[in-house]
Amino acid sequence: MSGIALVRKPGPRIAEGLVTHIEREPVDPERALVQHEAYVAALAAAGWTPVHVEPADDLPDAPFVEDAVVVCGRLAVLTRPGAPERRPEVAAVEEAVRGLGLRAVRVTRPGTLDGGDVLQVGRAVYVGRSSRTNDEGIAQLAALLPERQVRPVDLDGVLHLKSAVTALPDGTLIGDPAHLDLAALDLARLDRPAGLLEPEEESGAHVVLLGGDRVLMAASAPRTADLLVQRGLDVTTVDISEFEKLEGCVTCLSVLIP
């Protein structure tokens, strides 16, 4: 699998990004830029062509581009982020996805939706009911994706659904049950006998699917990376420490469009 990797460079004000569930720590903007370049290089090495959304130096959280758009086939759902200060991020992302020839639609008021709350696994689309994503946003997404099973999932103590759970190439979910409404994931009905694979580190729940058996993970989850190697996966790790200080993960720094 290969395609486009939508990304957005961090700007000089990245240290001012939002922090909700963790203590604020100093963020080094230059280090963030270097880490971002290595992240993009890892995607490119796996066959994904980077497309850079116009940087937005006055929008500190703009590099977390996943939150601004949900791509499903050739449809791009531009979100209405739950944090009002992040809403201006969406316009340039819309321009970028239109430039790629995707059909663009928008989540509208009073709906709110962050892309970090949307986990697509086969026909299922799990959507975190979070402080950023409301029921109206989930309902709008469901109406836009009539052929998919959109399933709300309640969260506890994490920013986004994908802060707590993602999926491996075979569809096995990897995540921390402490943060998730397991009943909503409906593991049995979705024929996942293994249930939920628990990561060794919190950031081990964040897996980007690069195609085939290849996955991208944060360097902060070495024991989970080993676990996945033992399961036969080809794991690449990248250091994204500056983004992790702002509750970012490997998943939220790109949108992969096959």
Ligand SMILES: NC(=O)NCCC[C@H](N)C(=O)O
């Ligand atoms: N999808 C994601 O996990 N996004 C991370 C967003 C972090 C940003 N500091 C925020 O609070 O919105």
